[in-house]
Amino acid sequence: MATRTSEAIDNLQGLDPGGLVDLERYPLLERESPAYQALVNALHDRLVAEKILPMEGFLTPEGVERLVADAGTMESKAFHCDKTGNPYGIDPAEIDALPDGHPGKIMSPTVRDGVGYHDMxxxxxxxxxxxxxxxxxxxxxxxxxELFxxxxxSNALVLQFYKPGGKLAWHFDRSKYSTILQLQAADEGGYFEAAPGIRDPENENYDAVRGLVLGESDPPLRRRSKPGTFVIINGNHTLHRVTDIGGDRARMSLILAYEEEPGVRLPVYLRRIFFGPDCPGD
Ligand SMILES: [Fe+2]
Incomplete structure (x- = not known):
């Protein structure tokens, strides 16, 4: 039976994704070479140590241009999502049961427009x-x-637009690692802020999480990703957000979901929250 992965590969249709990547700096087609092996080892060590791995210049400038143009043709299909949530993604109906002072009780807004894989x-x-x-x-x-x-x-690949007024609230990701390709920066605002490794399986560090979410402390990391940067983040242990977008131009990124097991899907109710009532069911 054809899997979604094999179908997607069959559908490359002569497009040349390799032409988008700076293959001199990131020799993805020379996996057996010492340079490739040294690179992935160094990147692995950096990710483990720093929890966030921004790989600048992953796309060539022409690659960025082509992907931004491609993204522009899909913008009208984006679903506008305006919701409030807590850092842990706990169902709002359940937060009353949390003890007083738990940072899971703090609700903050997220405003963004996303195109799901089904529309890409x-x-x-x-x-x-x-x-x-x-x-x-x-x-x-x-x-x-191996990754699948x-x-x-809908959620396998998401093209995200943070338009003026858009933002992403402080949160932890569900999955251990997330991969993001930055396509366009905002004119103003739209900073990526993070507290790398603020929690781990032994320590939730609620006081530090609460301080950041309430704005009582400054985030250890604040940066604007350059277009063409490929980021891997240990988002399950790293509290992170995108600050309010100003200016006229949208911040644009691609979120690529790779999984260690085949067959991973979101529950339909969550898919509908992220992609709207008309997105595919199961
Ligand atoms: Fe995230």
């Missing part, structure tokens, strides 16, 4: 996501045996 078929963005050398490279940096495309029809 045949695009250059989708071709890059499904391109086997990219998935292989991420697996090598993470030092896992997420099986979710």
């Amino acid at each position: 078929q045949g695009s250059l963005c989708a071709a890059l996501y499904a391109w086997p050398p990219l998935r292989r490279f991420v697996a090598d940096v993470l030092k896992v045996r 495309l997420q099986d979710d029809p």
Whole structure:
């Protein structure tokens, strides 16, 4: 039976995702070479130590231009999501049961527009996501045996627009690692702020989380990602957000979901929250 991964690869349709990547700096097609091995080892060590791995200049300037143009053709399909949430993604109906002072009780707004994978078929963005050398490279940096495309029809690949007034609230990711490709920076604002490794399985560090979410302390990391930067983040242990977007131009990024197991999907109710009532069911 054809899997979603094999179907996606069959659908590359002559698009050349490799032409988007700076293959001199990131030799994705020379996996056996000492340079590739040294690179993935160094990147792995940096990710483990720093919890966030921004790989600047991953795309060539022409690659950025082509993907931004590709993204522009899909912008009208974006679903506008305006919601409040807490840092842990706990169902709001359950937060009353949390003890007083628990940072899970603090609700903050997220405003963004997202195009789901189901509306990106045949695009250059989708071709890059499904391109086997990219998935292989991420697996090598993470030092896992194999990665699969997420099986979710909408969440596997998301093109996100943070328009003026947009923002992403402080949160932890569900999955251990997330991969993000930055396509366009905002004119003003739109900073990525993070507290790398603020929690781990032994220590939730609630006081420090609460201080950041309430704005009582400054985040250890604040940066604006340059277009063309490929980021891997240990988002399950790193509290992070995107600050309010100002100016006229949207901040644009691609969120690529790679999984260690095949068949990973979101529950339908969550898919509808992120992608709207008309997104695919199961
Ligand atoms: Fe996140």
